[in-house]
Amino acid sequence: MLRSWLDAAGVPVAHLHQRLTAEHFVGGQVPSLTKLRKQLAGEGLSWDLVEAVADVCYPDDDSETASQRLVPLQRLWRLAQTAPTATDGSGPQVTAREVLEVQRQ
Structure with missing residues (x-):
């Protein structure tokens, strides 16, 4: 989703x-470009970054x-935190x- 934005x-x-x-970040530090690329690929992604990408891509959005x-994305984030899918394919799979349904919403 972030890449599509x-x-x-x-x-x-x-x-x-x-x-x-x-x-943009609770820790007050912008990640290095290398770390940013990894986060956008899903490795160590933080909610701060999700909000930051939205802020940069849609600067004219009002708060609503x-x-x-x-x-x-909040729904997907909660699912990822409570029931993450194993990256080796052994866990539950999302169809x-x-x-598409989450993106449509």
């Missing part, structure tokens, strides 16, 4: 990195629109239909 906004990852600020944009 970056693509739609025409923001390459390097430009995203340049636009991130310490205020921004909140609504994050709703489907393409479920992914």
Whole structure:
């Protein structure tokens, strides 16, 4: 989802990195470009980064629109925190239909 936002906004990852600020992150530190690329690939992804990407890609959103944009991702985030899918394929699998339904919402 984050990559699709970056693509739609025409923001390459390097430009995203340049636009991130310490205020985007609870720890007050912008991740390195290498770490950012890994996070966008799903490795160590943080909710701070999800909100930061939304902020950079959709800077003109009012607070209500921004909140609504994050709703489907909040659902996926909660699922990932409570019932993560194993990356080796041994855990429960999410169907393409479920992914599309969440994106549609």
